[in-house]
Amino acid sequence: MKRIGILTSGGDCQGLNAAIRGVAKGLYEHYGKDVEIYGIQDGYRGLIHGEYKLMDRDNFSGILTLGGTILGTSRQPFKMMRQIEDDKVDKVRNMKENYKKMKLDCLVVLGGNGTHKTANLLSEEGLNVVSLPKTIDNDVWGTEMTFGFHSAAEIATNVIDCIHTTATSHGRIFIVEVMGHKVGWLTLQAGIAGGADVILLPEIPYDVNKVVKVLRRRNERGSRFSILAVAEGALSKEEAAMSKKEFKAARASMEFPSISYRLAHELSERLSQEIRVVVPGHFQRGGSPCPYDRVLSTRFGTAAAQLIINKNYGNMVALQNGEIVPVPLKEVAGKLKTVPTDCSLIRSARDIGVSFGD
Numbered sequence: 001m002k003r004i005g006i007l008t009s010g011g012d013c014q015g016l017n018a019a020i021r022g023v024a025k026g027l028y029e030h031y032g033k034d035v036e037i038y039g040i041q042d043g044y045r046g047l048i049h050g051e052y053k054l055m056d057r058d059n060f061s062g063i064l065t066l067g068g069t070i071l072g073t074s075r076q077p078f079k080m081m082r083q084i085e086d087d088k089v090d091k092v093r094n095m096k097e098n099y100k101k102m103k104l105d106c107l108v109v110l111g112g113n114g115t116h117k118t119a120n121l122l123s124e125e126g127l128n129v130v131s132l133p134k135t136i137d138n139d140v141w142g143t144e145m146t147f148g149f150h151s152a153a154e155i156a157t158n159v160i161d162c163i164h165t166t167a168t169s170h171g172r173i174f175i176v177e178v179m180g181h182k183v184g185w186l187t188l189q190a191g192i193a194g195g196a197d198v199i200l201l202p203e204i205p206y207d208v209n210k211v212v213k214v215l216r217r218r219n220e221r222g223s224r225f226s227i228l229a230v231a232e233g234a235l236s237k238e239e240a241a242m243s244k245k246e247f248k249a250a251r252a253s254m255e256f257p258s259i260s261y262r263l264a265h266e267l268s269e270r271l272s273q274e275i276r277v278v279v280p281g282h283f284q285r286g287g288s289p290c291p292y293d294r295v296l297s298t299r300f301g302t303a304a305a306q307l308i309i310n311k312n313y314g315n316m317v318a319l320q321n322g323e324i325v326p327v328p329l330k331e332v333a334g335k336l337k338t339v340p341t342d343c344s345l346i347r348s349a350r351d352i353g354v355s356f357g358d
């Protein structure tokens with residue numbers, strides 16, 4: 001009998017259930033009745049506290065198009081994994097003990113960056129681990145694409161599309177804040193797809209004077225409106241020059257809830273045009289996965305099942321040059337796939353006149 005544990009960890013995204021289904025169906029097809037799959041509740045939290053249950057085949061049917069995760073999820077910061085907190089729980093020891101209690105042959109982990117650091121830690125601690133890269137941010141190192149990204153990009157693009165019509169009617173400036181604290185893939189994708197005039201990313205610190213100049217120039221040329229796609233982690237040039245401590249203090253003293261509102265305030269002091277802010281927020285992570293994500297999740301899920309069948313543990317499944325390949329967890333852990341500032345996507349946007357505020 002093969003025993004496999006499966007958990008989803010970190011922020012949810014579209015395609016998690018499709019990927020869980022891919023893993024389960026891939027295993028059932030191969031092992032038939034000779035496999036038991038344990039669903040671990042709320043990510044690493046369930047593994048730490050022993051919250052899991054034996055699933056059956058039916059649990060994995062009818063979930064291909066379902067958003068969220070049937071297993072639940074939670075954020076368990078990697079930096080706290082080896083810390084003993086007030087509850088006196090030794091998290092790593094507990095996770096290893098529960099793995100043993102379930103008599104697992106392999107733990108399957110679906111997650112983003114933080115999740116992969118812990119997955120690697122568990123692998124280094126001797127557990128058999130296989131992982132799948134999920135996140136709307138598409139910032140997991142080693143894979144060209146994560147599932148969730150295209151669905152979120154579709155939603156964010158739709159927001160920009162809708163904003164276009166009202167922005168035109170009223171002749172306003174709109175700032176659309178797109179998710180992504182550390183990386184700007186989603187903002188870049190939705191910004192280009194939605195025809196934003198200005199795109200601000202964490203990777204390209206902006207100069208507010210440049211943004212003002214671009215907006216004024218558009219006005220002078222007769223454009224009634226402007227749309228800015230701004231990543232929630234976009235930074236000004238001054239902020240980018242700060243130390244981590246200075247930056248934290250500066251942000252903490254900000255009277256505005258987010259970068260978009262602060263930018264709107266700064267721009268309103270210099271421009272006479274009306275400015276509005278739209279923050280779609282977690283909308284971007286909700287709902288059904290788009291066809292691309294359903295397919296990618298299924299491919300990742302079945303590839304993960306194959307890794308388990310072949311006992312090829314300690315790997316994340318990844319998309320590279322159109323193929324699904326294993327990438328060692330130790331290579332993935334701790335790295336972030338940011339937007340290269342000279343990539344062709346950025347160049348192409350610049351070529352059509354998009355400003356990055358730099």
Ligand code: F6P
Nearest residue numbers: 011112135136137179180181285
């Ligand atoms: O990692 C995915 C993500 O949606 C980021 O884009 C965003 O910055 C963050 O999660 C939001 O986290 P939370 O759901 O914990 O508010």
